[in-house]
Amino acid sequence: MSTPTATISAAALEADRLDGLLAPGEPPRRAEALTASAIFGWRAMLKIRREPKQLTDSIAIPVLFTVLFTYLFGGAIGVTPGHYLKSLLPGTLVMSITIVTVYGGARLAQDVTTGVFDRFRSLSVWRGALVLGGLLSDAARYLLSAAIVVILGVAIGYRPDGGARGVIAAVALVIAFGLSMSWLWAAIALLVRDPATVTSIGAAGLIAPTFASNIFVQPRTMPGWLQAVVNVNPISHVAAASRVLMNGTGGAGGPVAWSLVAIAAITLLFAPLTVHLYSKQP
Amino acid sequence: MSTNRTAKDGLAIEADGLVKVYGEHRALDGIDLTVGRGQVFGFLGPNGAGKTTAIRILATLTRLDGGTARVLGLDVVSQADAIRARVAVTGQFASVDNDLTGYENLVIFGRLRGLSRAASKQRADQLLDAFGLSGAAGRPVGGYSGGMRRRLDIGASLIVTPDLLFLDEPTTGMDPRSQIQVWELVRRIAAAGTTVLLTTQYLEEADKLAEQIAVIDHGQIVAEGTSAQLKARVGSGTLRIRLLNGEQRSQAQAVLADALQGPVQLGADPLTLSVLLGTPADPTDAGRLVGRAMTRLAAARVAVAEVALGQPSLQEAFLTLTGHPASPAATDHEEPKS
Numbered sequence: 001m002s003t004p005t006a007t008i009s010a011a012a013l014e015a016d017r018l019d020g021l022l023a024p025g026e027p028p029r030r031a032e033a034l035t036a037s038a039i040f041g042w043r044a045m046l047k048i049r050r051e052p053k054q055l056t057d058s059i060a061i062p063v064l065f066t067v068l069f070t071y072l073f074g075g076a077i078g079v080t081p082g083h084y085l086k087s088l089l090p091g092t093l094v095m096s097i098t099i100v101t102v103y104g105g106a107r108l109a110q111d112v113t114t115g116v117f118d119r120f121r122s123l124s125v126w127r128g129a130l131v132l133g134g135l136l137s138d139a140a141r142y143l144l145s146a147a148i149v150v151i152l153g154v155a156i157g158y159r160p161d162g163g164a165r166g167v168i169a170a171v172a173l174v175i176a177f178g179l180s181m182s183w184l185w186a187a188i189a190l191l192v193r194d195p196a197t198v199t200s201i202g203a204a205g206l207i208a209p210t211f212a213s214n215i216f217v218q219p220r221t222m223p224g225w226l227q228a229v230v231n232v233n234p235i236s237h238v239a240a241a242s243r244v245l246m247n248g249t250g251g252a253g254g255p256v257a258w259s260l261v262a263i264a265a266i267t268l269l270f271a272p273l274t275v276h277l278y279s280k281q282p
Numbered sequence: 283m284s285t286n287r288t289a290k291d292g293l294a295i296e297a298d299g300l301v302k303v304y305g306e307h308r309a310l311d312g313i314d315l316t317v318g319r320g321q322v323f324g325f326l327g328p329n330g331a332g333k334t335t336a337i338r339i340l341a342t343l344t345r346l347d348g349g350t351a352r353v354l355g356l357d358v359v360s361q362a363d364a365i366r367a368r369v370a371v372t373g374q375f376a377s378v379d380n381d382l383t384g385y386e387n388l389v390i391f392g393r394l395r396g397l398s399r400a401a402s403k404q405r406a407d408q409l410l411d412a413f414g415l416s417g418a419a420g421r422p423v424g425g426y427s428g429g430m431r432r433r434l435d436i437g438a439s440l441i442v443t444p445d446l447l448f449l450d451e452p453t454t455g456m457d458p459r460s461q462i463q464v465w466e467l468v469r470r471i472a473a474a475g476t477t478v479l480l481t482t483q484y485l486e487e488a489d490k491l492a493e494q495i496a497v498i499d500h501g502q503i504v505a506e507g508t509s510a511q512l513k514a515r516v517g518s519g520t521l522r523i524r525l526l527n528g529e530q531r532s533q534a535q536a537v538l539a540d541a542l543q544g545p546v547q548l549g550a551d552p553l554t555l556s557v558l559l560g561t562p563a564d565p566t567d568a569g570r571l572v573g574r575a576m577t578r579l580a581a582a583r584v585a586v587a588e589v590a591l592g593q594p595s596l597q598e599a600f601l602t603l604t605g606h607p608a609s610p611a612a613t614d615h616e617e618p619k620s
Contacts, residue, residue: 018409018412018440021408021409022471022474022475022476023474027442028401029396030396031394042390046386050381051381114375114376115373115375115376116376116378118343118371120394121343122342122369122370123394124363124366125394
């Protein structure tokens, strides 16, 4: 038990060591926008290392989708799972990563509700740095999910005729698409400021666009209006491009170009909106 | 170094007619504020009075709806980023990352403040040592005690010594030992030349730390001055009476209110009550007023156990200035956060 005198002197002892540290001086030059983003990215990676369960979605979703879709629909749609995998696996890749993008928004919404967000906003750093930094760790997560789909796919019989080059190109395209979606979820996260709400919006909002695409079936079996929807859906373009790239069937130019247009459009729409929402003072 | 500080002189904060409205609620209703450089300035008020809102506006975290404010000579609206480079905020809610270690938190904030990798690591080690957190440096902050977390939080605000430090209720919910440590820290920080604006619900804290105190209530400043001036403003003295029998308290209250024409405050102890005596023209009036009170109580057959005449406490001063006690339990609503 400590007496009051002992308490005070203990406090003073600690504070003594502080005295030399408090001399005010000129503040250092502010961190550049990219440096600050990299620091936030590093922070996000540190948080994953401390809390590996953050990766649950990024691991479980690709495993589940790859196995489930292959064996659930494989027999019904294709002749054999092996045959169906050719068209399905690149689509599964797109679908898995699209779903996993929601998590980045949930994490940002989590940050926004804690006091640490106030400290970030009280610093003289570029307003987009927290979100852009988060995107760096998102890219790492998407890469992990993509690797799981591809490796698991190969293990159950998928053979990418496009070779390593085709697979890498497809994965890069899908990650780029995922990152454009990250801006969308970041904007939503800053609007609703609640992780659970972001997750709900994500789950509900992605059902229609992922299924109303060419991931599972070719649009020619659908009614005309639905074909129209499927054909403008960016997810269809990204899925078509991944399929062509991974299977090496040629004619990748069109779908890849459309995918890049979609990626650019989504990013140009939501990145400025996100930065605006972030710097907006309540 | 403090001569350097006074050389660039001027005021740390000049606010004129600050207004902040949340829907129907006027969180700040025309606040004027002048804080000199190097001062410890205390914002004293109950929950929901507008303290946090004022700090958030001055720290450029919240937009103001009316009035103007200059911090370190810079406008909070048009020069917000320049202000951010020179102030630090330790909010009411822990502004550190629970998932990361204390060391990682400080290094990240150091890097974001513009320090090099090496400098931010060195600074993190020094601060953890000075704050008695070296042993916990490698542990996630989520496992820290409230006092440890708050010390880390204040440490994070000192990575680059700010010209102005905002501390929002720095000791709320702390045990007395941690409270004393934080008070000592605030004194050291101020002594080194940083201006400190702190908010508190604790009168003792404002009394102990702040050279200048503004009492804020319902978004308005109801009184301002040193703690001695505030006490003087509410009267030269307080008559404190302890009764023999608690059942006679309401009777005693009525008698005293009539005899002294002043507000009678009931103590937490059911046997006690106190009266502020106002500022009599002649110092000997105090004795005369006490005499009159005693005579009237005796005439009403109220049994008195103890009588004392003394300086009013800040608690009593607060009651007189705002019309209600400053107890945190008297919360009407939380201030909207962000």
